[in-house]
Amino acid sequence: MGNLATASDRPAPARSARSDSGALVYLDHAATTPMLPEALQAMTEELAQTGNPSSLHNAGRRARRVVEESREQIAQAFGARPSEVVFTSGGTEADNLAVKGLYWARQTDGSAGHSSGLATAPPSERLIRRRVLATAIEHHAVLDCARWLGEHEGAWVEWLPVDSLGRLSPAVLRAAIERDPATVALVSVMWANNEVGVVQPIADLAEVAREHGVPFHSDAVQAAGQLPVNLAASGATALTITAHKMGGPVGVGALLLVRGEDPVPVLHGGGQERDVRSGTLDTAAIRAFAVAVEQATAHRTEQSARIALLRDDLIAQVRAAVPDVGLNGPEPGEGRLPGNAHFSFPGCEGDALLMLLDAKGIACSTGSACTAGVAQPSHVLLAMGADQATARGSLRFSLGRTSSQADVDALGSVLGEVVDRARRAGR
Secondary structure (H helix, E strand, O other): OOOOOOHHHOOOOOOOOOOOOOOOEEOEOOOOOOOOHHHHHHHHHHHOOOOOOOOOOHHHHHHHHHHHHHHHHHHHHOOOOHHHEEEEOOHHHHHHHHHHHHHHHOOEOOOOHHHHOHHHOOHHHEOOOOEEEEEOOOOHHHHHHHHHHHHHOOOEEEEEOOOOOOOOOHHHHHHHHHOOHHHEEEEEOOOEOOOOOEEOOHHHHHHHHHHOOOOEEEEOOOOOOOOOOOHHHHOOOEEEEEHHHOOOOOOOEEEEEOOOOOOOOOOOOOOOOOOOOOOOOOHHHHHHHHHHHHHHHHHHHHHHHHHHHHHHHHHHHHHHHOOOOEEOOOOOOOOEOOOEEEEEOOOOOHHHHHHHHHHOOEEOEOOOHHHOOOOOOOHHHHHOOOOHHHHHOEEEEEOOOOOOHHHHHHHHHHHHHHHHHHHHHOO
């Protein structure tokens, strides 16, 4: 990363992108986005109430009513039945429940059922559905989950290759399944990538899996707030969503799970949520989640269009400031998330750029916030064919509801200077 603080390297005076009020220029909405006022109000009101939604007394029944009404709102927004909304603590837990739970459930022929437990299933009922198929650009909540199954549960993990833009072809998935369909436990392909913003043809991919009777899971965390995500229309078995990417609170999410699919639980306890996710439900967070989903869905079309225009201008300003910059992922259009812009800066380290921009009041990311602080090249870019230097020298700028033209202009006004400084520091 080099010495970023030498006197000879420090511009004088240092220009800052902060406003006169010192406000932060926040360009990291893919990591988390500010809570909607309506969601914050709903959560605050509910926090003042008492009642466990599993209790039978009046306070408990009131809390249960809030949970079930919220479940109905979320189901309606994402093309699911209320009974297909399984609340979790967030996207990571939902991914784990889908990938681990569906894998374990597929290790019996179905007659034993998940309630019997894998340890008691007789050998005659054990199958060899050990193959887990996932793209090499998945979020670590899926990547590491699949790797754990391979290391501890005998899974045969196969990473599906993507093209240079990060896209998975249905033909590639079909070929992988058809090599030995009887051995495939499940397929997991994220709806939209959290780093480079590429949108996958989920309905086409799910159809390939369905033709062979294979469960299909998609991490839709990034897509849910920006694109029309619909469980029924997608043909997926399970979709992961989380509140804090849509203006809700951190710490609550859901697995949208088709009825008839019963993953083996990751958590055991009181049997809440269809007996696949035990634990006392967070009524206040769930209510705020539902309000955020309702608001995000109602305004998604106009917000996504507005954000896409800002994103396009951001790309133009970055290219003007740094002519040799490389845009990763598809060009703007239907194949890319409206709020995503991901670049590689030749001759720079991504973490150096991040810290220099942060010093000027601009918040962005080198990739997934879940791996922040880990000095390693982006596995997403490596899977797309980038070399190590390109994968290390990248930044993600992501926009959301609170983003403005002033934010984009602030980045454009200082980026050229920041890149020059990072390049000098890295020599």
